Amino acid sequence: MAFALTPEGEREVDELLTRYPERRASLLPVLWLCQRQNGWISSEVVDYVSQRLDLSTATVRGVVTFYTMFFEEPVGENVVWVCRTLSCDLRGGKAIQDHLENKLGCTAGHTSSDGKFTLLKAECLAACGQAPMVQINDRYYENLDVEILDRIIEAHVTRGAEAAADEFSTHATFGAPSKAPISTAPPPPSPEAVRLASQPPPAPEPVGDES
Amino acid sequence: MSNPTKPLLTARYGIAESWKIANAERAGAYQVAKRALTSIEPAKLKDEVKNANIRGRGGAGFPAGVKWGFLNPGPNDQVYLVINADESEPGTFKDRSIMDLDPHRLIEGAIISCYAIGSHVAYIYVRGELASSVTRLEDAIADARKAGYLGARPFGVDHEIEIHVHTGAGAYICGEETALLNSLEGRRGEPRLKPPFPAVKGVFGMPTIVNNVETIAVVPDVIDMGGDAWSALSRLPADGGVRLYGVSGHVRNPGLFEAPVGITMRELIYDYAGGMLAGRPLKAVIPGGSSTPVLDPRRLVDAPGEDQPLHAWHGKSEIDVPMGVDTYRALGTMLGTCCAIVMDDTVNMVEACRNLMRFYKHESCGQCTPCREGTGWLVDVLNNLCAGRGKPEDVDLLVDISNNMMGNTICAFADGTAMPLLGFVQKFRDEFIDAAHNGLPSDVRHDHSVRREVEKVA
Numbered sequence: 001m002a003f004a005l006t007p008e009g010e011r012e013v014d015e016l017l018t019r020y021p022e023r024r025a026s027l028l029p030v031l032w033l034c035q036r037q038n039g040w041i042s043s044e045v046v047d048y049v050s051q052r053l054d055l056s057t058a059t060v061r062g063v064v065t066f067y068t069m070f071f072e073e074p075v076g077e078n079v080v081w082v083c084r085t086l087s088c089d090l091r092g093g094k095a096i097q098d099h100l101e102n103k104l105g106c107t108a109g110h111t112s113s114d115g116k117f118t119l120l121k122a123e124c125l126a127a128c129g130q131a132p133m134v135q136i137n138d139r140y141y142e143n144l145d146v147e148i149l150d151r152i153i154e155a156h157v158t159r160g161a162e163a164a165a166d167e168f169s170t171h172a173t174f175g176a177p178s179k180a181p182i183s184t185a186p187p188p189p190s191p192e193a194v195r196l197a198s199q200p201p202p203a204p205e206p207v208g209d210e211s
Numbered sequence: 212m213s214n215p216t217k218p219l220l221t222a223r224y225g226i227a228e229s230w231k232i233a234n235a236e237r238a239g240a241y242q243v244a245k246r247a248l249t250s251i252e253p254a255k256l257k258d259e260v261k262n263a264n265i266r267g268r269g270g271a272g273f274p275a276g277v278k279w280g281f282l283n284p285g286p287n288d289q290v291y292l293v294i295n296a297d298e299s300e301p302g303t304f305k306d307r308s309i310m311d312l313d314p315h316r317l318i319e320g321a322i323i324s325c326y327a328i329g330s331h332v333a334y335i336y337v338r339g340e341l342a343s344s345v346t347r348l349e350d351a352i353a354d355a356r357k358a359g360y361l362g363a364r365p366f367g368v369d370h371e372i373e374i375h376v377h378t379g380a381g382a383y384i385c386g387e388e389t390a391l392l393n394s395l396e397g398r399r400g401e402p403r404l405k406p407p408f409p410a411v412k413g414v415f416g417m418p419t420i421v422n423n424v425e426t427i428a429v430v431p432d433v434i435d436m437g438g439d440a441w442s443a444l445s446r447l448p449a450d451g452g453v454r455l456y457g458v459s460g461h462v463r464n465p466g467l468f469e470a471p472v473g474i475t476m477r478e479l480i481y482d483y484a485g486g487m488l489a490g491r492p493l494k495a496v497i498p499g500g501s502s503t504p505v506l507d508p509r510r511l512v513d514a515p516g517e518d519q520p521l522h523a524w525h526g527k528s529e530i531d532v533p534m535g536v537d538t539y540r541a542l543g544t545m546l547g548t549c550c551a552i553v554m555d556d557t558v559n560m561v562e563a564c565r566n567l568m569r570f571y572k573h574e575s576c577g578q579c580t581p582c583r584e585g586t587g588w589l590v591d592v593l594n595n596l597c598a599g600r601g602k603p604e605d606v607d608l609l610v611d612i613s614n615n616m617m618g619n620t621i622c623a624f625a626d627g628t629a630m631p632l633l634g635f636v637q638k639f640r641d642e643f644i645d646a647a648h649n650g651l652p653s654d655v656r657h658d659h660s661v662r663r664e665v666e667k668v669a
């Protein structure tokens with residue numbers, strides 16, 4: 001069946017088009033609108049978007065496949081992204097993933113048999129100071145342990161994503177509340193006599209470039 | 212705490228519902244923008260930004276004032292300001308706090324910056340995952356427009372300014388400024404060849420200034436205090452002001468801290484972040500996001516010559532060198548995003564390195580062969596080492612692959628992969644050789660210091 005945005009969605013597209021001097025620039029936001037309505041980017045969505053923005057389907061498909069957040073197949077009612085990059089792993093990211101796999105009965109990359117949850121691994125989600133963390137749908141859940149995680153998952157099942165987010169989801173914090181009391185600094189390790197090469201190594205090219 | 216200055220950038224973070232315009236305005240928001248637009252010449256604003264010595268907060272540390280000076284638009288050119296809120300560098304979580312807790316500071320900075328560089332449109336490119344930041348920014352923009360601070364005549368001044376939020380969709384490489392511009396134009400996020408640089412030919416073929424969120428967010432303070440006074444908040448020359456420092460990993464109190472430029476890593480870990488978890492020894496720290504080579508506290512600065520930039524810290528630990536763009540470059544690493552990942556003695560460096568290299572393999576955009584293939588080979592070799600299938604020569608192979616990636620690609624992603632790898636191998640070679648002989652235990656983990664707490668076992 002052909003895909004079409006709701007009339008309200010269409011109005012949003014019209015508004016989006018005014019934000020950019022080129023029609024094409026609204027491609028990502030329009031894809032977002034479609035995914036929000038349809039759950040994923042089906043070929044019908046690709047057809048619709050290419051017509052609406054006057055782009056070839058190959059162009060649209062090329063963009064869809066570049067970005068990890070556009071789903072190329074249907075996903076569960078809730079999508080759980082578990083961060084497994086270094087800062088999270090240093091504070092238990094693996095334990096969080098293991099627990100979710102047990103609880104949901106599926107490994108990362110798959111959907112639970114009741115269709116309620118798709119579990120995916122994520123790369124650093126910019127919440128490293130509140131590790132370990134997961135993203136569920138479009139909200140963050142931070143400073144996790146398995147007990148809190150259980151309650152968050154239960155809340156999604158029994159009360160729905162929005163209620164769960166209202167109760168448990170987190171925004172950025174400043175100077176995260178410390179679990180352990182802050183005491184005076186223990187003495188840092190005493191430096192052993194390992195010396196840097198006499199000449200500092202040539203300065204590496206900066207990440208990112210001057211313009 | 213050794214922060215002698217009162218909070219500036221984070222001054223409004225603690226206010227209840229600080230993201231709402233009424234609360235932000237009660238605490239001073241938009242006063243500087245109003246003054247700037249109604250009574251200061253754009254050229255003067257640009258001078259203040261130049262005098263402030265703001266080193267770009269997105270990772271490269273390029274002076275913002277100098278970058279703005281590259282603009283030289285033709286008579287029919289539309290100048291764009293693009294604010295980089297892609298924040299995807301592993302370990303980095305500072306820009307999100309500005310957008311969530313004080314979006315009006317970013318908008319105020321954007322208004323002043325647009326006026327200064329002669330731009331009428333700013334795009335804030337936010338990574339797709341940060342939906343809550345997007346909502347707060349969009350609400351804040353709507354409120355600022357209602358208040359008459361945006362639109363055709365901001366503060367009654369005849370200089371139209373519109374700000375739009377553009378949401379990404381999951382791709383680390385879109386943080387690279389030219390990839391970001393492609394993504395903003397509705398294309399795959401593939402970096403462009405440079406030159407031309409964005410200031411000459413950026414988004415929609417027009418002169419474009421790309422700056423990080425924090426870079427733009429400090430502009431109101433710079434204009435309020437004057438560039439020289441703001442710059443002098445720093446402990447270092449030519450690297451001005453205060454900045455957000457992040458700490459994650461094995462510290463007691465991970466999080467964000469505002470402090471002058473030039474505090475040391477030792478201060479950051481032990482004074483600001485409460486010291487090491489469970490009092491364990493510090494083994495290594497990645498200073499400013501995953502692309503910056505790791506520091507080893509056992510290593511001492513060797514700069515006996517008086518003309519050497521780090522001479523003043525000769526004989527001291529690497530973690531006692533002040534954190535600045537130039538000091539860290541002289542140390543053979545980079546300050547990057549100034550968000551540190553702290554590791555205690557339970558961490559295996561080969562496994563930590565593999566974790567990050569997997570990230571780069573996943574995120575390479577694939578345009579350049581050395582990067583697309585190299586990141587994959589690095590992971591393959593590291594997998595072999597970890598699984599006990601490696602040979603000692605593999606350690607040199609890692610170095611060889613990295614050396615062939617550096618400087619041979621369209622963008623700095625490949626360098627940002629190779630440099631940290633070389634840092635790991637150079638500083639913790641023993642562990643790599645050991646892994647080549649013995650592999651790693653199959654259940655190697657680096658969360659021992661918190662595992663019991665996370666898993667809730669006795």
Ligand SMILES: Cc1cc2nc3c(=O)[nH]c(=O)nc-3n(C[C@H](O)[C@H](O)[C@H](O)COP(=O)(O)O)c2cc1C
Nearest residue numbers: 208267268269295297298299386387388422423426
């Ligand atoms: C692979 C790669 C990823 C980057 N990611 C980001 C990012 O997430 N945020 C950011 O502000 N800059 C990032 N940069 C740096 C930008 O290219 C650019 O230098 C920066 O946005 C300029 O702003 P600044 O001068 O204010 O720092 C990245 C660079 C590279 C090479």
Ligand code: SF4
Nearest residue numbers: 576578579582620622
């Ligand atoms: S260096 Fe890597 S990320 Fe950058 S353009 Fe080349 S392939 Fe893409």
Ligand code: FES
Nearest residue numbers: 083088125127128
């Ligand atoms: S490593 Fe998980 S949020 Fe950064």
